[in-house]
Amino acid sequence: MQTTEFCDHLYDKSTDGYIQILKLDNKNNSGERTIKIYNTKNEGLRDIVEELHKKEDVFLAPNTMYIPKRRVENIRQFRALFQDIDCESMGLEKAETVYMIWIMHYEGKIPKPTMVTDSGRGVHLYWRIQNAPFGALNTWQELQDYIYYNLKHLGADRKATDGARVLRLPGTINSKSDTDCKVLYIDNDVEYSMYELREEYLNYKPKTHQLQMQQTKKIDNKVISNRFFNSYSLHMERANDLETLCRLRKYNMTGYRNMAVHCFAYWKGIYVRDNYELENVVIEFNNAFTEPLKETEVQAVLRCIPKAIDKFIAYEQGIRSGERKRVSKGMRDKDGYWYKNETLIDRLGITKSEQKHMKTIIGIDEKYDRNNERRRNKRRNEEGLTKRQIEQKKNIDNIKMLKIQGLSQSKVAKELSIGIATVKRYWNL
Incomplete structure (x- = not known):
């Protein structure tokens, strides 16, 4: 079944958090469409999508939330990069659009999608990634924007570059065009690392080189992140x-x-x-x-x-x-x-x-x-002491030890190679 195949591609045993599904219902008495919201863990996902099979206007969020409220700030796991391509608005056929996307991949401009779906009026592209927590938001958004920027001429939708976005679920119907949403291509053998994608497509340099570039104040076309923020x-x-x-x-x-x-x-x-x-x-x-x-x-x-x-x-x-x-x-x-x-x-x-x-x-x-x-803070050791305080403590301990052994102040000074004044200052401590 299309819906199950789609879910299996994005979600597995490593999935954590809530997956949200939206179902747009018919217009109410006020002429507005109501929304039915499902929030489920991975274990219950397939039962819900099977129930919604062949229903109209069903949407699913590729990324998961740590609470059942779909907002970017609530993201628990990034599961995929994605793009919503409204190719028909650009006067392009779906088959032609997918062909152009593959050409861009072979030219090294974008990574190869791991899944392509027919959304009814366009195509949705997915790049399955190794799941990452909310802390990876910066990297995820940069990659999402990179792909959008390169596919904008084909009809990529900027509003669909949001981490909490929902996209049409394959195996359901787009009521606007009265067409089926379906999986066109899927590759379950590929899973990307966002950090490898960042190095390959965003011109990122290793951190040590970035810092070296800052220190020498050399500037080129590459991305130079400062020590804390980009x-x-x-x-x-x-x-x-x-x-x-x-x-x-x-x-x-x-x-x-x-x-x-x-x-x-x-x-x-x-x-x-x-x-x-x-x-x-x-x-x-x-x-x-x-x-x-x-x-x-x-x-x-x-x-x-x-x-x-x-x-x-x-x-x-x-x-x-x-x-x-x-x-x-x-x-x-x-x-x-x-x-x-x-x-x-x-x-x-x-x-x-x-x-x-x-x-x-x-x-x-x-x-x-x-x-x-x-x-x-950098000058202090684990006990919070500076180098001078460490040396002082060492002298005091050595003086006490030699004093116990019966040495005079002059002999202690000679033994430790320090001034007699220093010995006298610490003698009775």
Whole structure:
């Protein structure tokens, strides 16, 4: 059966977390379609999909959630990379599209899909991966965007690059086109490692070489991650910093609300690509304020986000494709938001005491304080002692031992090759 074959490809005994299935039902009295949601573990998945076999408009999330609530932040395991190709909107036949995708693979532009399905109006592509936890979100999103960027000309959908996305289940029916969704190709012998894919397709260098490149300040077309963040992880941590700031202020953000909502929507939008889901996340964030922005103001912010995300992907994936790019003033002002820490600190009114709770939005003084603290800690041993304190303790212990043996202060100084003043200072300790 198509549905079982599909499930067996993505989920096995290593699967952990909840798998969500959506079934769009017929319109209710208000003319709206209701949604039936199934959340199941791998053990019960096949019973549900068999029940939904040949039903209309059934969708499944390839990645699993640690709680039965489908959001990017709740991802338990990444099971696959995927792309939704609406080739018909580009005037392409499905067979022609699949052929072009295979050509791109043979040219070394994208990895070979492990499964291709007919979605009714297009094709869905899957790349089965060794399961990875939420901490791999940055790598997963970079790879997802890389594939999207290379397949955009065939009709790849940016909204389907979201880690919590659902796609049509083979063995069911697409009511819009009244066509069957089915598996076209499957290879159960292939399973990719995201980190191998990253090295092969994203121009990543080994970490030691990245650090060497930074230290010598040489720049080429390749991706150079800094010691802690790349562009993807930086956006996620800045969103976390912003939430930390709001908690510190007990969500009294009056005077800074527009900037806070604007930044939060953009930073979250790097990972939450579904516009409806992003809207819900941003509205929740705004409603937590002691004085929320008006709904029309929030909607005005959200209208700018899709274009900015498209520009972010084009810029980042352009670099990973070997293009020479730079962040221009116009790009910062219009299509992408590349704020410096100084700008964020000023426009959000972040104090020095608040910066101590941040990971990325910090000023020069806080940066120096952290570097100095790191250096101080590095100089100490497991007992928290510096080299000077270790030497001092060693002298005291040696002096005590020789004193017990009956040696005079002058003989102790000669025995240890230290000054008599040092011996006298520690003699009675």
